Amino acid sequence: xxxxxxxxxxxxxxxxxxxGELATAVSLMQRLRRPLLLEGEAGVGKTEVAKAxxxxxxxxxxxxxxxxxxxxxxxLYEWNYQRQLLAxxxxxxxxxxxxxxxxxxxxxxxxPLLAAIRRDNPPVLLIDEIDRADDEFEAFxxxxxxxxxxxxxxxxxxxxxxxxxxxxxxxxxxxxSDALRRRCLYHYVDYPDVEREARIIMAKIDGASAxxxxxxxxxxxGIRKEELRKVPGVAETLDWAAAxxxxxxRDLHDExxxxxxxxxxxxxxxxxxxxxxxxxxxxxxxxxx
Amino acid sequence: MSCCGTTPAFDEMDEVSRLVSGKLAAFLRTLxxxxxxxxxxxxQDAASLMASGYAAKPGLxxxxxxxxxxxxxxxxxKFDGIFVAFWLGRRVRSRSLAAGSTKxxxxxxxxxxxxxxxxxxxxxxxxQVPSSDDAPPSRGGEGxxxxxxxxxxxxxxxxxxxxxxxQVAEAHDAAAQxxxxxxxxxxxxxxxxxxxxxxxxxxxxxRNISHGGxxxxxxxxxxxxxxxxxxxxxxxxxxxxxxxxxxxxxIHGVLxxxxxxxxxxxxxxxxxxxxxxxEKDAARALDRLSLLAQGAxxxxxxxxxxxxxxxxxxxxxxxxxxVVMIVSDGYETGDAALLGRxxxxxxxxxxxIVWLNPMMAWEGxxxxxxxxxxxxxxxxxxxxxxxxxxLSALEPYLARL
Numbered sequence: 001x002x003x004x005x006x007x008x009x010x011x012x013x014x015x016x017x018x019x020g021e022l023a024t025a026v027s028l029m030q031r032l033r034r035p036l037l038l039e040g041e042a043g044v045g046k047t048e049v050a051k052a053x054x055x056x057x058x059x060x061x062x063x064x065x066x067x068x069x070x071x072x073x074x075x076l077y078e079w080n081y082q083r084q085l086l087a088x089x090x091x092x093x094x095x096x097x098x099x100x101x102x103x104x105x106x107x108x109x110x111x112p113l114l115a116a117i118r119r120d121n122p123p124v125l126l127i128d129e130i131d132r133a134d135d136e137f138e139a140f141x142x143x144x145x146x147x148x149x150x151x152x153x154x155x156x157x158x159x160x161x162x163x164x165x166x167x168x169x170x171x172x173x174x175x176x177s178d179a180l181r182r183r184c185l186y187h188y189v190d191y192p193d194v195e196r197e198a199r200i201i202m203a204k205i206d207g208a209s210a211x212x213x214x215x216x217x218x219x220x221x222g223i224r225k226e227e228l229r230k231v232p233g234v235a236e237t238l239d240w241a242a243a244x245x246x247x248x249x250r251d252l253h254d255e256x257x258x259x260x261x262x263x264x265x266x267x268x269x270x271x272x273x274x275x276x277x278x279x280x281x282x283x284x285x286x287x288x289x
Numbered sequence: 290m291s292c293c294g295t296t297p298a299f300d301e302m303d304e305v306s307r308l309v310s311g312k313l314a315a316f317l318r319t320l321x322x323x324x325x326x327x328x329x330x331x332x333q334d335a336a337s338l339m340a341s342g343y344a345a346k347p348g349l350x351x352x353x354x355x356x357x358x359x360x361x362x363x364x365x366x367k368f369d370g371i372f373v374a375f376w377l378g379r380r381v382r383s384r385s386l387a388a389g390s391t392k393x394x395x396x397x398x399x400x401x402x403x404x405x406x407x408x409x410x411x412x413x414x415x416x417q418v419p420s421s422d423d424a425p426p427s428r429g430g431e432g433x434x435x436x437x438x439x440x441x442x443x444x445x446x447x448x449x450x451x452x453x454x455x456q457v458a459e460a461h462d463a464a465a466q467x468x469x470x471x472x473x474x475x476x477x478x479x480x481x482x483x484x485x486x487x488x489x490x491x492x493x494x495x496r497n498i499s500h501g502g503x504x505x506x507x508x509x510x511x512x513x514x515x516x517x518x519x520x521x522x523x524x525x526x527x528x529x530x531x532x533x534x535x536x537x538x539x540i541h542g543v544l545x546x547x548x549x550x551x552x553x554x555x556x557x558x559x560x561x562x563x564x565x566x567x568e569k570d571a572a573r574a575l576d577r578l579s580l581l582a583q584g585a586x587x588x589x590x591x592x593x594x595x596x597x598x599x600x601x602x603x604x605x606x607x608x609x610x611x612v613v614m615i616v617s618d619g620y621e622t623g624d625a626a627l628l629g630r631x632x633x634x635x636x637x638x639x640x641x642i643v644w645l646n647p648m649m650a651w652e653g654x655x656x657x658x659x660x661x662x663x664x665x666x667x668x669x670x671x672x673x674x675x676x677x678x679x680l681s682a683l684e685p686y687l688a689r690l
Contacts, residue, residue, distance in 0.1 A: 004349070024352040031341075032334050032357070039362060073491070081490040088502055172362075173604055178326055181360035188365040 003027070007056065014055025016048055017192075017199045025187045026053065035145055035166035037181065040189030043233020046169040049189070050126035053165060060123040062164070064112040066133035072140065076150060078109045103154040113141075117148055117160035125164040131174040142180055192234060194221050200234060201241045208245050215252045215288050216241050219259075222284035223266060226276060232266040240265035256285055309344065310336055316375050323371055325358055347376065463677050464535055465542035517610050517687065518549040520639070522598065524617030526556045526589035532647045532675070536616050539680065541566050541574055551606045554578070555594035561602065591621050591660055592628035599634050607639050612687060616645045616674065621660025629663035636667040643683070645674035 008023040018026075029036050038046045054061035064075055084102045091098045110118070116125040130138065144150065148160035168184060170176060192200060197217040201208050208216075220237045232240075243262045244252075252259050260281045267273050313335060320327050334357060343350045351372045359365045492508035521540050525533050540552045544566045554560045568574035607613070613635060621628055636642055644664065648654050650673035656662060665671060670686060673679050 021352050021355070024349065025356045028338075028353055028356055031338070034334075036356075079491070081494060085494075085502065175605060178360065182326055182328060182331070184360075185356040186359040186361070186365065187356055188359075188362050 010056040011052050012203070014052045015203060016045070016052030016055075017196055017203060018049075018052075019192070019196060022049065022187060022189075025185055026056075028185055029165060032185070033163060035168055035184045037168045037170065037176075037184035037186050038189050039170050039172060039186070041191070041231065041233060042171055043235040044189045044191055045234045046189050047126065047128060050124055050167040050169075053167065054124040057122070057124065057165065059121050059165075060119065061126060062112050062116045062123050063126045063128060065128045066130050066137070068132055068134065070133045070137055074111060075137070076111050076113045076144075077152060078111065079103075079154075080107045080109050083107055105155070108152075108155070113144060114150060114158070116164040117150070117162070118158070119162060119164070122162040123164050125166045127166065127168045129171060130168045130180075131170040131172060131176060135177070138177055138180055142177075142183065145183060191224060191231070194218055197221075197234065197237060201238065204238050205241045205245055208241055209250070212244070212250065212252070213241070216244065218288045219252060219284060220266065222287055223263075223276065226280070226284075228267070228272045228275065230268050230272060232268075236266045236268070252285060252288060256282060259285060306340065309339060313339065319371060319375055320358055323367065325364055326360055327358055331357055351376075461535060461538040464539040464680065517612060518551070518606075518608060519543060519687075520551045520553070520606055520611055520613045522553045522555060522559075522594075522613065522615045522617075524556070524589060524591070524615075525554050526617075526620070528589070528618050528620050529616075529647070532616075536674075537566075537575060537578070551602075553594075553598060553602070555589075555591065555598075557588055557590045557593075559594040559597040559602075588622035589617070589620055589660075590623035591617060591619070591664075592623050592625070592631055595628065595631035595635060599631055599638075603635070603638055609640070611639045612641045612643060613639045614643045614645065616647075618646055618648045619644075619656065619658045619661025619664065621658065621663075625659035625663045628660050629666075632664045632667040641669040642667060643670045643672065643686075644668040645672055645683075647673065647675040649673035650675045650679065 004020070004023045004027055007026050008018050008020070011018045011023065011026070025036055028034070038049060040046055050063075051061060084107050087102050087107075088098060112125070116123055127141070130141070133141075145166060148163055149157055151157040191197075194214070194217045197220065198210070198213040201213040201216055202210060205213075216237065220232060220240070224231050240262060243265050244258070247258055247262070249255050249258055260278055263276060263281060264273070267276055313332070317327050317332055317335075335354060338344075338353055338357070339350070343353050351369065354372065355365065355368045359368055489508045489510040493504050493506075494502065496506055496508055497504050521543065523533065523536055523540060544550045544552055544563060551561075551563045552566050554562045562578055565577035566574050568577060632642070644661075646656075646661070649656075649671070656665060656671075670683075672683065674683075
């Protein structure tokens, strides 16, 4: 069992700068064997948590991207029909029965959920944007997450070889059921504070100096306080930082023009672009020490 | 509900941990009182956490409990306050319960609502005994105009002209019935097939077993039908007070046991009332509502309310087959330009906007109010809704979507 600080350090080593609460959540995840539900605005790094977690455990990341209409055949397992048909054709005219053969593991296609419970080394299972899947799928998932076994009518019940570390993310496009919420540990991923965002920039962007990272983080914080339709997330901040480093900007105050022109990395709607005029960006830049 | 409040089998623990688990049970009760969904499993996990050394550091324990007990963002945000108040003894403003505050409301329009509701409730109770000269009302929802025909004489009476409490109760009942019929009709209606289905191999092979496994007749995968979702935004301001009670009954009927509907109430600000309205008993639903609707009967800030809706609720409640129904007279006391802008934004998101204006049927009424003028360009259907008949006339329109 790892300690909180150890987990924070390990997460940082695999490229994710966590706050103290997230480290607690990860240690609880291991202790209580519950899935972790991450909610938050788009672009605050929910998916990154799962990737970093896979890094910490030095294990595989299995990802299931949810969408409307996602069903068992694309999330759990499917028979390899083409191959079964071929086998039947090849077998035609012979006396022995082929039925036992074509419903064996050889003809089974593993989808993410089945794959996740059949690994020797427990993988990290990322169920991304669960809110986009249908209610029915959510109920099915609930069952899988509580028993960690799958029954395939033709083959029998497959029990989990190892229990995966499950991370669910949600953007809040649909209200999730209370049952699912109750089963999970909950963590709300917020926009990082200035200091943490600066550390993230330094960790992710090669060539970003400490002072520039801090300036960028402060500037982004100022922009987030404006009345925007789409508040820029961490991903946007990193894009912008990469753009500034690429344009060889050392200090934001030296090149206010470039700063304003590269704001397109942060502002993603026409309305926001109109709102943050040259004057506004100058004003925010002025507050950046 | 016998949860971990009763301390399951902690006999083997020593005196100290018994005290701790007693305190923990009290904490769980506090959380439940504050609307957290905390079950037995969470309580046991919490006890095991406290036993394994987390209890020594309050900061760590708070963070651990926060992850364990929260289930949504609102829980997440209020948890720290509750934790500090309970374990560290600092006072925090507790949530006022919905039931307690209803008595003290002295809001004229909501008072009217509740009187109406009580009348409606008693009516519903006596409704079980069919009167001798009347045919017993069929409740299956088979007849098309059932709700309206039961109260034929009421169908064309303007809601505001209903004075007799019995008549009001009857109108409420009819509105609820109408909503029920509309609900089943709208949800069971099939959509026209769309092209572009994928092949369903499993079913194809099964179907063609009789051909020796050669796929002759193909089975395509079907697109899942999405039921129509109705989102009702009801104006509860003073100018609408004569109509609000009937519409609330109507909304209650639509929402009752029906997943694909959401209701919002607005006046100077917006309140999400779906949960309260899903209460089975109409009187109790309105009881819970009165807390949410503080300030009802005053001015109307439609623009600001819509802005709140677009910003916080729209992404969650609106999907590709949603109709937004706004019930309002369009008297905007705020910024009319803002209303126009927000209506435009809303129109981009949803399939249709229906604006019901009870005043439209008044003689000599023209949409002169600034608010309604700004909103009309974005509205798909602008209809009166002052009688039961005009309300039921909406159904064919919605069924076509």
